[in-house]
Amino acid sequence: MDYSNGKLTALVLLRLAIGWHFFYEGMVKVLTPSWTSKAYLLDSGGFAKPFFEWIAQNPTLLSINDVVNAWVLSLVGFFLLLGFKVRPAALAGMILLGLYYLSHPAWPGIEYLFPSDGSYFVINKTLIELAAMLVIFAFPTAHIIGLERLICKPRKKN
Amino acid sequence: MESENMTQNGGKFSRRDVLAGLASIPVFGFLGYGLVKHFTERKRKNVQLLDDIDSIIPKGVPPIVQGETIRIGIVGCGGRGRYLMKAMGFLHPDRIDQFKEWAGNDKYWKEYLEEFNAQDDLNVKITAICDVFEKNARRGAETAANLYRNGTGGQMAEVPKRYLTYQELVAAPDVDAVIIATPDHLHVPVALEAVKYGKHVYCEKPLSWTVPETFEIRRAVKDAGIVFQLGHQGRQTESYQIAKSLIKKEVIGKISLIEVCTNRNDPNGAWVYDIDPEASEKTIDWKQFIGPAPWHDFSLERFFRWRCWWDYSTGLSGDLFTHEYDALNQILDLGIPHSAMASGGIYFYKDGRTVPDVLNMAFEYPDRDLTLLYSATLASERNRGKVIMGHDANIELDETLLVVADPKSTRYKEKIEQGIIEPHKPIFSYVPGQDKVDAITTPTEKYFAGRGLLYTYRDGKTFDTSHLHLREWLNCIRLNNGAQPSCDIDQGFEEAITAHMGTISYLEGRRTYWDAVNEKIV
Numbered sequence: 001m002d003y004s005n006g007k008l009t010a011l012v013l014l015r016l017a018i019g020w021h022f023f024y025e026g027m028v029k030v031l032t033p034s035w036t037s038k039a040y041l042l043d044s045g046g047f048a049k050p051f052f053e054w055i056a057q058n059p060t061l062l063s064i065n066d067v068v069n070a071w072v073l074s075l076v077g078f079f080l081l082l083g084f085k086v087r088p089a090a091l092a093g094m095i096l097l098g099l100y101y102l103s104h105p106a107w108p109g110i111e112y113l114f115p116s117d118g119s120y121f122v123i124n125k126t127l128i129e130l131a132a133m134l135v136i137f138a139f140p141t142a143h144i145i146g147l148e149r150l151i152c153k154p155r156k157k158n
Numbered sequence: 159m160e161s162e163n164m165t166q167n168g169g170k171f172s173r174r175d176v177l178a179g180l181a182s183i184p185v186f187g188f189l190g191y192g193l194v195k196h197f198t199e200r201k202r203k204n205v206q207l208l209d210d211i212d213s214i215i216p217k218g219v220p221p222i223v224q225g226e227t228i229r230i231g232i233v234g235c236g237g238r239g240r241y242l243m244k245a246m247g248f249l250h251p252d253r254i255d256q257f258k259e260w261a262g263n264d265k266y267w268k269e270y271l272e273e274f275n276a277q278d279d280l281n282v283k284i285t286a287i288c289d290v291f292e293k294n295a296r297r298g299a300e301t302a303a304n305l306y307r308n309g310t311g312g313q314m315a316e317v318p319k320r321y322l323t324y325q326e327l328v329a330a331p332d333v334d335a336v337i338i339a340t341p342d343h344l345h346v347p348v349a350l351e352a353v354k355y356g357k358h359v360y361c362e363k364p365l366s367w368t369v370p371e372t373f374e375i376r377r378a379v380k381d382a383g384i385v386f387q388l389g390h391q392g393r394q395t396e397s398y399q400i401a402k403s404l405i406k407k408e409v410i411g412k413i414s415l416i417e418v419c420t421n422r423n424d425p426n427g428a429w430v431y432d433i434d435p436e437a438s439e440k441t442i443d444w445k446q447f448i449g450p451a452p453w454h455d456f457s458l459e460r461f462f463r464w465r466c467w468w469d470y471s472t473g474l475s476g477d478l479f480t481h482e483y484d485a486l487n488q489i490l491d492l493g494i495p496h497s498a499m500a501s502g503g504i505y506f507y508k509d510g511r512t513v514p515d516v517l518n519m520a521f522e523y524p525d526r527d528l529t530l531l532y533s534a535t536l537a538s539e540r541n542r543g544k545v546i547m548g549h550d551a552n553i554e555l556d557e558t559l560l561v562v563a564d565p566k567s568t569r570y571k572e573k574i575e576q577g578i579i580e581p582h583k584p585i586f587s588y589v590p591g592q593d594k595v596d597a598i599t600t601p602t603e604k605y606f607a608g609r610g611l612l613y614t615y616r617d618g619k620t621f622d623t624s625h626l627h628l629r630e631w632l633n634c635i636r637l638n639n640g641a642q643p644s645c646d647i648d649q650g651f652e653e654a655i656t657a658h659m660g661t662i663s664y665l666e667g668r669r670t671y672w673d674a675v676n677e678k679i680v
Contacts, residue, residue, distance in 0.1 A: 027193055081182050150179035
């Protein structure tokens with residue numbers, strides 16, 4: 001895919017911004033042993049509420065969920081920043097964001113204990129980040145700016 | 159331009175390739191810096207906050223003392239009596255059927271039943287029942303027979319004997335201990351009769367209806383040496399025990415003011431209970447209900463809504479303030495106040511009641527340099543909480559506990575200046591079910607703790623405080639070594655006298671004093 005310099009810069013900045021967000025969110029959780037998603041899960045809303053509550057109330061599931069969530073966040077961020085395996089990472093990121101949205105959908109009539117940082121109707125920041133992740137998935141840049149350029153570079157004729 | 163110092167798969171990379179390939183690496187430097195900064199700050203706050211706090215958190219639930227089955231007689235099988243039976247593991251079979259049906263599509267009832275079934279067997283048998291209302295007695299007996307927690311058609315144990323008077327019940331040889339869940343005006347008469355026969359007593363709060371009988375029951379219980387527990391199940395509330403240990407560690411500094419309240423805003427909360435259609439002069443032993451109260455002609459309203467009349471009730475002071483008082487007496491060993499001053503009136507429920515529905519009381523403790531303030535209304539749910547105000551911080555208390563530092567605190571001055579403590583924001587929280595007191599350091603924790611909502615669901619193993627309170631009483635009976643439970647007759651005496659001081663002040667429109675030397679309200 002050919003990108004102009006302007007398009008490339010925009011796409012790489014988007015990738016780095018989301019990578020930055022994911023990596024930092026993930027690492028803070030990984031490095032905080034007492035962190036748990038329990039309260040967040042218990043505060044779920046929408047049709048998937050019982051599913052998230054079920055996870056929160058099962059200690060084994062909850063601890064698996066906490067570890068997986070923290071590490072997937074970190075690794076997705078790590079790969080996006082590094083520019084390596086970006087498409088699988090973006091896919092994993094989208095699944096995670098989709099789950100976040102499902103647990104706290106911005107649908108009318110649902111109220112949460114967690115404070116919201118704005119007013120939303122259907123579309124919230126999680127969904128926008130998910131859409132942005134889709135852009136990263138659809139327009140890869142890692143082979144131009146990123147580790148993939150070095151690792152997956154095709155043989156050059158001398 | 160071409161550099162040949164890196165190759166892979168036979169390919170050659172230009173300097174441009176290397177730069178583009180590794181362009182984002184410096185970002186990790188920034189993020190690493192951010193993470194280190196985040197965690198050093200968090201650690202600094204955590205360590206320095208927790209240095210000052212070393213609360214004693216109650217560990218688990220005391221085991222049930224082994225011994226013979228205790229045979230219990232229940233006087234009063236109304237709402238509260240039935241609740242106490244449930245706390246001992248007895249529910250009416252048709253209630254179980256109903257809960258099972260509701261549990262099918264309502265998670266609350268599913269958990270309610272699970273919790274009930276998980277409740278430990280206290281090794282008791284209800285052998286005797288007494289209630290002046292025929293239906294309550296019948297249903298009480300059916301409930302008491304449901305030893306195996308079955309629905310209708312399930313296996314039942316022996317149906318306990320129904321006694322027509324409490325005098326006969328307490329005298330029965332197959333009754334070891336008596337639970338009293340009658341209206342207030344009958345607490346002491348039934349308790350005195352039980353004590354006369356050497357029966358152990360669990361009596362619902364408040365201890366007494368009049369001042370003289372408060373002295374009488376204290377003397378009788380002490381002389382008989384029975385095990386006595388007053389039904390303030392708040393004694394089992396973990397957050398109160400944590401508050402006690404925090405105050406002992408001087409976390410909040412010198413306490414000058416305590417505010418407690420009652421806030422209710424529905425007819426049920428204002429004691430306007432439903433009148434049972436089965437109730438009539440034929441099915442109620444009215445004379446026995448009146449007992450020591452002034453005579454009044456038969457009245458269904460008075461029977462079911464007895465809390466609204468001084469003739470049978472102790473009003474807001476005895477009925478609801480005592481919950482608050484007992485919590486604080488447990489936490490601070492307040493004892494009887496030096497003086498009480500009350501005011502209020504019947505401002506909302508102009509339904510013929512004689513007890514006020516708005517009541518304000520100030521209790522002075524000059525030897526402790528503090529005031530205990532109570533305000534109540536039965537016509538607004540605005541919650542003013544239980545707040546213990548100290549010079550260095552205040553404690554907001556419920557089932558959860560929050561400590562909020564005072565901006566002008568002497569103790570926390572340095573930490574406030576260093577930004578470790580943010581005044582007006584909670585610095586510690588305790589939520590039942592958690593096994594530690596937390597220093598609050600993240601926005602989410604602050605948000606949740608501030609609303610007392612962390613882990614608010616019935617999650618993990620929760621216990622009914624009434625179950626624990628009865629369990630403590632039964633354990634003391636089985637130990638049989640002179641040990642008394644946490645809300646013993648002395649605590650009950652302090653509770654009742656304090657409440658009476660408030661009531662007398664309200665009724666006589668004057669300040670009342672406690673003459674500690676002569677043990678008299680003057």
